[in-house]
Amino acid sequence: MTTATANASRWSRFRESFLWYSFKRDKVAIASFIVFVLIALAAFFAPLLAPHDPYDLATINIMNSELPPIWVDGADPSFPLGTDSQGRDMLSTILYGTRVSLLIGFGAVILQAALGILFGLLAGYLGGKVDSILMRIADVQLSFSTLMVAIIVGAVFKASFGNLMFGEIAIYMLILIIGVAEWPQIARTVRASVLAEKKKEYVDAAKVMGFRSKRIMFRHILPNTLSPIFVIGTVQIANAIISEAALSFLGLGMPETQPSLGSLIKSGFDYIQSGSWWITMIPGLVLVVLVLVINLLGDWLRDVLNPRLYKG
Template sequence: MSTLNSAIESSPATSRWQRFRDSYLLYSFKRDLVAQLSLIVFIALVACAVLAPWLAPMNPYDLAQIDILASELPPFWIPGSEEAYVLGTDAQGRDLLSTILYGARVSLIIGFGAVALQAILGICFGLLAGYLGGRIDAFLMRLADIQLSFSTLMVAIVVGAVVKAIFGSATFSAYAVPLLVLIIGLAEWPQYARTVRASVLAEKGKEYVDAARTMGLSSRRIMFRHILPNTLSPIFVISTVQVANAIISEAALSFLGLGMPETHPSLGSLIKSGFDYLQSGSWWITLLPGAVLVVLVLVINLLGDWLRDVLNPRLYKG
């Protein structure tokens, strides 16, 4: 029995769990109340978005469930509300709670998808620029510098307008989610590329890289199997912040008419759809989705700040 227990305790899965349990990351997380609350709120928002088809009182995409006569009903705490609509309804008669849940799911899909595309492009370009150097490095970094000289939103607006002009409004609306992932991903890849390049320049002169070259390993294997794992800390920090930036970019594009259509709402398109009704007194159509967007972006940024401090001990003040 003791031999069996020793084997279990020494197994790779157990040792990995023990290393995580005793790690500085978990120790710091236990001491940071803001990070704990932010993670709880973030998990709750993501769970509500993922489970929207089961949690939402109705499907806002189903025209048979929409009652136009019930439009602009106020939330439950305002006189004139109806029990069936806890957070009221929008100008089209859709239940606002349902549209927020479905809209948050769309915003999160676009946010994570855009960051995945940014990371793939930025990591590949950063590895090539930092490891190969020379003309490849000069070309990729000048391309990144040119793009960074403009604001991210401006680049996204230009790319979005061009894509919409090429494919047409109807096609853009039908494939809005993958197109927005493409637009935002192309607009923000230089953040990853410059960070990865700086890390590669610091790593490629170390002994383990020289040893890998001596062994005859290919440049691709050295970059992706040996150098890349040692550059993951800044990538994790950037990814956390970039998810929030991507969600904000999607909301801004939707507000400007270059994002999700009102028939397939995201948090940004919900804010836009209710903006014209603020002066008529139906403030909840815009402010409630806006509040959810602010909370979502805030907790992601707080988690990103905590992760940055933990992964850089010189900044962490305990």
């Protein structure tokens, strides 16, 4: 079978799947997916779509600061969404900032999924002391709010690294902070699925055939626990984006000189009363829409992957 034939066969099976059938029937899921894809593509191609480069200080003129959007009197047509307090084009900073927020959101979820899957598999399959130790650690961490844990860890990083919290280093730090703060939720979900799966006959058959525990966990049990991971992972992306915005707003995330949705909201917060509402409101609106469509997709995916909840 050629590669083209194999791909055609996979696409044919996908079009006949219940997932595709339910997606076509759900207008909210279709609209949410289209909006998310448009935002993601605009962010990914920010260097090509942005009218200005917010990182190029040579192109930023402080005399252009706080210019309103084009639908407000006194606007400059070269800045469609106005400018911020530093004279940066708001459209450009939002495109670049959304890319940073999405990168942090997906990166943090990948990290917490790796930790959560590993610890959840070990706790659920091995049980005993391993289960008790890992779940007590998770319980202690979950006794605090996720944002509180992220704030504590973020403050420690800020105090330890200081001025190093800039650029790509700040992005990696936030991915690490948010990923470490939220892994217990995935770990507990995976553990519950593993406890149900390890009692089934295919696991007993694998043990009888002499397969090692590592192979049974990762090649037999893990594929059957992916559905809840996909659901919670989708929701966690939205939570990670919100956590980044909150940390940046509190001064523990991306600095104001490095665009992200959180840092853009913070940079304009002090200018709302002076009339420059767009510096905070427009990035805030983008953040709300982005989080909303991700959560709507997560709700649809949850309903589809759980037949008892699906209403058609």
